[in-house]
Amino acid sequence: MRKALVSTLLFISCSVTVQPGFAQTSNTALVPLPSLDDFTQGQNGWSFGLGLGVEYETAYEGSDEFGFELQPAGAIQWRNDNHIYYFAGEALGWRGRVNENWLLEGALGFDEGREEGDSDDGYLDGLGDQDESFELVFQARRAFTSDWRYWLVSRIVSGGDGNLGLFGVGRRFGDQVDGTGHEVNLVAVFHDSEYANKGFGVNATQAQASGLPETDVDSGLRSFGIDYSFRHYINKNWQLYGEALFEYYSSDVRDSPIARSDYETEVGVGVIYIF
Known part of the structure; x- marks a missing residue:
């Protein structure tokens, strides 16, 4: 969840079974969940979506500063029956429905890290810039x-700076099978000490430079969190999407001097044109 509860993915299975209740038909998504973009409209082969969104979010994890940010949206996808391979901005991944009830995903993502300049009020001064890095993301839904x-x-989520795990339950609203509608997830998030300290720790060198306590x-x-996703076809080619998340930090995280707020929140909306 480096800047998101939301997004991303696990292992390729060699055997796939197509269940009658999910037989592939025109405009049928791999799974009917609005949090998972699927531009294939039920067809094998290439698909491409391109769009733009605007997000209102915290400046960095634990920040009490908020701002608007424009974000590109969309992806290049290739579907082969119950598998979708994709490139989406800073992630390269695979998503597969291995039977009627299991969805597995795996992706290589890019973490931009954190810079002192992310805080306009100077709350990160002396902490130094964090290096950019790649992360492996694995996900399963049952x-x-x-x-x-x-x-x-x-x-x-696993990378050079520790590991994070998310576990939760979700519910979909609406009867559409094209990936549109509404979705809500309730989750609990855990991290190891390396991952925790990258976001909220202050080592001896940083403490001396910043004046913050070690x-x-x-x-x-x-943390505990809730996230909401919405997706709607305006017409055959134009798609409207939205998302919102709220993450409430545990007491250990709230006690960090970097966590100037007890929570993180984000709201975003955008449009995508499907070619």
Whole structure:
């Protein structure tokens, strides 16, 4: 969740079964969840979506500064029956439905890190800039029913700066099978000490340069969160999407001098043109 609860993915399975309740038809998404963009409209082969969104969000994890930011949207996707391979900005990945109730995903993503200049008020001065890095993201969703009304979700993020795990439950609203509608997830997020201290720790060198107290954050519960996704076809080619998240930090994170707020929040809307 470096700047998101939302996004991303796990292992390729060699065997795929197509269930009658999910037989591929025109405009049928791989799974009918608005949080997962699917521009293939039920067809094998290449698809391409390009758009733009605007987000109102915290400046960095733990910040009490907010601002607007323009974000590109869309992806290049290639579908082969129950598998979609994609390139989406800063992520290269695969998503596959291995049976009626299981969705697995895996991706290589890019983390931009944190810079002192992310705080306009100077709250990060002396902490130094964090290096950019790549992260592996693995995700699995297990639906309780074939229409994906309710599901369990798990996500693991692993990179050179520790590991993060997310576990939760979700619900879809609406009867569409084209990936539009509304979706809500309730999650608990955990991190190891390395990941925790990259975001909220202050080592001895940083403490001397910044004047903040030296802080070591233990592994364990990071936060509880809720996220919401919305997707709607304006017409065959234009798609409207929106998302919102709220993440409430655990007491260990709130005690960090970097966490100037008890929570992180983000709201975004945008449009995508599907070619």
